Amino acid sequence: MPLIRDNDLVAQDPWVRVDDGAALPEDGTPVIVSLGRWRAERETLDGRNGRLGVVLKAGDDAAELAGDLERLSLVALEFPKFSDGRAFSTARLLRGRYRFRGELRAVGNVMRDQLLFMHRCGFDAYEVARDDALEAWTGALSDFSAWYQTAADDRRTAAQQRGECAAPPLSQSRARIRANAAAASAPPAPAVSCCAGDWAY
């Protein structure tokens, strides 16, 4: 399965998904287990000499992992189908409320037209079941260059850009917007500046 992480295709995914009941690898291979298995075999898993990840199904409650997140290097959230958007909120909770800083991976039915929203909600890795995964990713992230809402990413919102334009002299705020655009983690989509045009037309 092609994996996109940090804006690039990952040649070899180090993580192994271990089904409930299947044997754990003997070596230190990083493993992803279900929430149920994590709860049932916490001590065994903790005692392994390898990184740990847990996959949450769409109905699983992120709060159940709240106390464990320091011990987890990865949380995977499953998208069962295009229309099921629960994982977007789970991602926001993990990043916002529970301060999870590890890898947040989208798995399951990960569609091209949802990648931008996933990125905005705090995902940083995506299992994309298509041959042109990297092209799909790049295309999806360049569909839009301005945003209205604050989310889990660091894109400047329209309101923030307008606020910057209103206060300091034009040249300064332009420079700051450019700096912000350059600092953004996403592929460099051309940031639109509200200073570039008149306000009313």
Added chain:
Amino acid sequence: MYQYDVLDRTIVAERVSQFRDQTARRLAGELAEDEFRPLRLMNGLYLQLHAYMLRVAIPYGTLSSGQMRALAGIARRFDKGYGHFTTRQNIQYNWVKLEEAPDILAALAEAGMHAIQTSGNCIRNTTTDQFAGAAADELEDPRPWCELIRQWSTFHPEFSYLPRKFKIAVSGAAHDRAAVAVHDIGLHLVRSGEGNVGFRVLVGGGLGRTPRLARAIRDFLPKRDLLAYLEAIMRVYNLHGRRDNIFKARIKILVDSLGTEEFARQVEGEFRAMHEFGYAPETSPAEIARITAQFADPVHKRAEAGGETLDRQRAENPDFDRWVRTNVAAHKRAGQAIVTVSLKPVGGPPGDASAEQMDAIAELADRYSFGEIRTTHAQNLVLPHVREADLFAIWQALGRHGLATANLGLVSDIICCPGLDYCNLANTRSIPVAQRISERFADAGRQAEIGPLAIKMSGCINACGHHHVGDIGLLGVDKKDGGEGYQMTLGGRADEDGALGAIIGRAFSSDEVVDAVETVVGTYVANRRDGEDFTATYRRIGAAPFKESLYAADQG
């Protein structure tokens, strides 16, 4: 009125390009219909019985004259020369070709409009009082908040794949003309005990097959907390709303099953956590000030009360007098008035307007109302800021275009969904029944004598015609014999005194239904006491007298 800046224009233009690409891939066969469907729905494009239908957003029902002309142009170029104004303050075109849809969206973008999120399981067009900013009974203009919500909800990364569609309404007046109690979230601007203005927050209202009036979860929310509180509600709903059954997926069912208190507790918990851990969205005072400044209060330089001239015009023209009584409302400024243009001519399809009529209204708006027009959820149009002294000229001009029907709020001002003539969900036709009812009550004198009365009709249980909240509600049902039937409810209303109508008895056939409406009207008129409205009479005498007069023949 709100004017797009370069950021707003960029977002809408990028959406047009994105959809053009998706449509091209669909037409080339690269996208299957089931892959394309959710994408086109989020651009307001439905596949109906005979053609594609495009639903265009009119955010909070406010239009400029230029935008109205753009809508007229689209009606001419891409449809059969008319458009249909809906109960969501939007406009629909019923004869759209798929390959032309991206061009329509581009034409809309030129005029600062779009069809974003007019369908799909996302946050839909926010609606409000059609008299916002003009009404005499208003605490504050709700439109800046509606625009803030429009921006916040547009392509919201977290809330675009909800369990079901989601509708928000805002009202800023004492009398609720926005029907906030039948929305997923209803916001009512109120003043606190300390004198601050904020929101009363209601959740879980809606019609459809499980009609509910919204329940209050916050009596006073400070303005600065609006977006954070909305996100808290949406997050609880997105995570816990049912997804296994489309008929139980609206937020009203979640509020029912958790109970209002528990639902409120979860929302408040998330709201507090957002602030504690620093992920609450900011309701930026600078941004709301920027938006508010664009809804400046238009004031006529020489606002003239109608005075003796208006009195004389009314005395000499009984038709004009009748129109002033029904279609003109009090403006907050002396000498100004609010005109509602009825799109319910006798025998016409409710809510339809021809391109010529749209152009005529745009012209009148430019000349008399600062270029501003509103759409109403009752499917009429409004010129919100006219001088009393201009009323007679406006009425005459409207008359030349078949737009001077004096029936606002009367028995022939029927709210009606498109029904089986267009919609592939409908059980029955709606428009022909509405036409027959309005023909039965065509006599203007008789309508005036009956007084205010709301008939609302839906062609199926999805209740686009809001039948549950009509004085008389009509719901299209399949009859056992295979014919079209109409189930009647009585006693509903959608304002601050909200109530859901009760089913009166067996459904009526298409042949019976107009007589049945007339029987109910007759029973009301015969029983009402000095000036009572329908609700008051119905609540006083109960359903029994109506039942008796409707079903007397069944007993025999």
